[in-house]
Amino acid sequence: MLECHEWLEGEGGHDHVLELTYELRTRSRLRAVTEGGLDVGLFLPRGRVLAQGERLQCTDGSVLMISAAPEQLSRVQCSDALLLARAAYHMGNRHVALEVRAGELRYLCDHVLDSMLRGFGLEVEQITAPFNPESGAYHNHSHSVATPAAPFLRLAGHDRG
Template sequence: MSAPLPVAREVVRDAGAGDARIALTYDARLLRRKRLTAAEGLEFLADFERAESLRHGDGFSLDDGRVVVVEAAPEAVLEITGDLTRLAWHIGNRHTPCEISDTALYIAEDPVLHAMLEQLGAHVHRVTRAFSPEGGAYGHGRTFGHSHDHSHD
């Protein structure tokens, strides 16, 4: 009979070095319950009360005291250059996750957005890189609707 898997029920923000590492794409970094395997072969279960959005550098805090640090895995994205302010507005208007640098914008591959951005004068290239879009305006990580700690009265 094999030993039970270590379980992660908490996320450590900015976890540091940790005991093991796991590379996950942007989509895979949003999870609630999943069996995972770190690069070093350590198998564990992520079992959170609600869905968690993990960033590069966050960690899974295992019930045996170890921490597995999350790395943003390379994935296919669109690199967008041109009038970044104008292009960012159009991307944001479509509620598309976007990573912003001084020289380019990055979004997940999307043929419709690719065509729209080129029509707006952008230079769009398919690249493979780690993808870490900006978090939501009302809290850490991704936003799951418009919930925050104030009223609109």
């Protein structure tokens, strides 16, 4: 069985591909099977979600690349930036893993969340696609606990008096 204990930084090649759902990519200990049929064990430090394209060093010297598996997602698309920001705010209040794209939000299918967003006037559609949510302000491995505050975002036409 291949074993992986550490991430490789930067870009480069790989010898094996491991396709995982988002839920499986949140685990630091995992036994799985690569696309080539090899058993692999992940023994990684806790607190980091495996992301699409990340590479792990295997104990035999080979390199394993992570691939995000297609999953059932809900998607909302909207050209109204304020409405989309409002939706993202409410999803964040619920600590929902959220993939943010230009004019679009994606999250794992949830009929309660779908209903909430429809209540805001958004159309929700179901898709099957890889899920790559934002890592979050406090989940980036390269920052210390003392991170600088994000700049204040001003939405056009909505200044704070």
